[in-house]
Amino acid sequence: MKAPHAPETPATKFLRQHGIAHSSHLYDYEEHGGTKVSSRELNVDEHAVIKTLVMEDEAAKPLIVLMHGDCKVSTKELARQIGCKKIEPCKPEVANRHTGFLVGGTSPFGTKKKMPIYVEKTILDLPLIYINGGRRGFLVGIHPHDLLQVLVPTVVEAALKG
Numbered sequence: 001m002k003a004p005h006a007p008e009t010p011a012t013k014f015l016r017q018h019g020i021a022h023s024s025h026l027y028d029y030e031e032h033g034g035t036k037v038s039s040r041e042l043n044v045d046e047h048a049v050i051k052t053l054v055m056e057d058e059a060a061k062p063l064i065v066l067m068h069g070d071c072k073v074s075t076k077e078l079a080r081q082i083g084c085k086k087i088e089p090c091k092p093e094v095a096n097r098h099t100g101f102l103v104g105g106t107s108p109f110g111t112k113k114k115m116p117i118y119v120e121k122t123i124l125d126l127p128l129i130y131i132n133g134g135r136r137g138f139l140v141g142i143h144p145h146d147l148l149q150v151l152v153p154t155v156v157e158a159a160l161k162g
Contacts, residue, residue, distance in 0.1 A: 009134030010100060010110030015142070018150045022140040025130060029104065029137030035069025038139055042130060046070040049139070050123060050131040052106045054095035054115075057084040062098040064108050066119040066131070066147070071159040078158040082118065105136040108151055117153035124148070124155070 006012065006024030015022050027041035039046035049069035056062050057079070067073050075087040089095075092103040100112035108117055108131070123129060124144045133140040147153060 007133070007135050007138055009107070009138070010112075011107035011132070011134030012110075012140070014110035014150075015140065020142060020146045020150060022133075022142045024133065025139045025141060027137050027139070031104070038130070039069060042139065044130055048126050048129055050129045052108045052132050054090045054098055054106060055087050056090050056094070058086050062090060062094075062113065062115045063087070064111070064115050064117045065156075065158075066108060066117065066123060066153065068120060068123060068159060070162045071120070072162055074158045074160045078118065078156060081156050081158060082116075082154065101132075101134055102136060105132060105134060105138070107132040107134040107140075108147075110134060117151045118156045118158075119147060119151075119153040120159050121155050121157050122159065 025042050030037045035046050035049040039049045046069040051067050051069055053065045055065055065073050079087045095103055098113045099106050126144050128141055129144045130139040130141050
């Protein structure tokens with residue numbers, strides 16, 4: 001279902017500038033509904049809805065983790081794989097400052113600050129992923145290999161079944 005007016009966000013501008021084909025999917029955002037709500041509203045598997053999580057290491061340096069909607073991040077495992085002492089989620093207001101997006105509308109594309117990006121390995125096996133388009137209630141559908149091309153993320157294996 002193509003929305004008549006997909007919002008113009010820093011994320012959609014970024015995708016267009018980099019020539020990344022994407023579909024736009026608007027839905028009714030629910031506070032704290034997360035990927036359960038977006039996958040239900042778009043009628044897609046929650047495993048294909050990718051969360052953009054803003055975290056920080058022990059030095060409070062921000063980083064982004066892209067994870068399946070139906071999984072959690074093992075912060076211990078992630079820290080081990082990327083050579084940090086510890087990793088924890090940022091507070092929402094800190095995440096907003098780093099990305100320029102409101103939590104619930106965080107996209108890995110077009111963030112205010114350039115941050116290291118980590119992607120769960122199995123995301124790259126999916127034929128199509130749905131990821132935030134830079135606004136609450138707005139996802140874009142893209143090919144996961146386009147993530148590699150434009151974000152140049154580090155591939156990790158840190159998923160815990162939700």
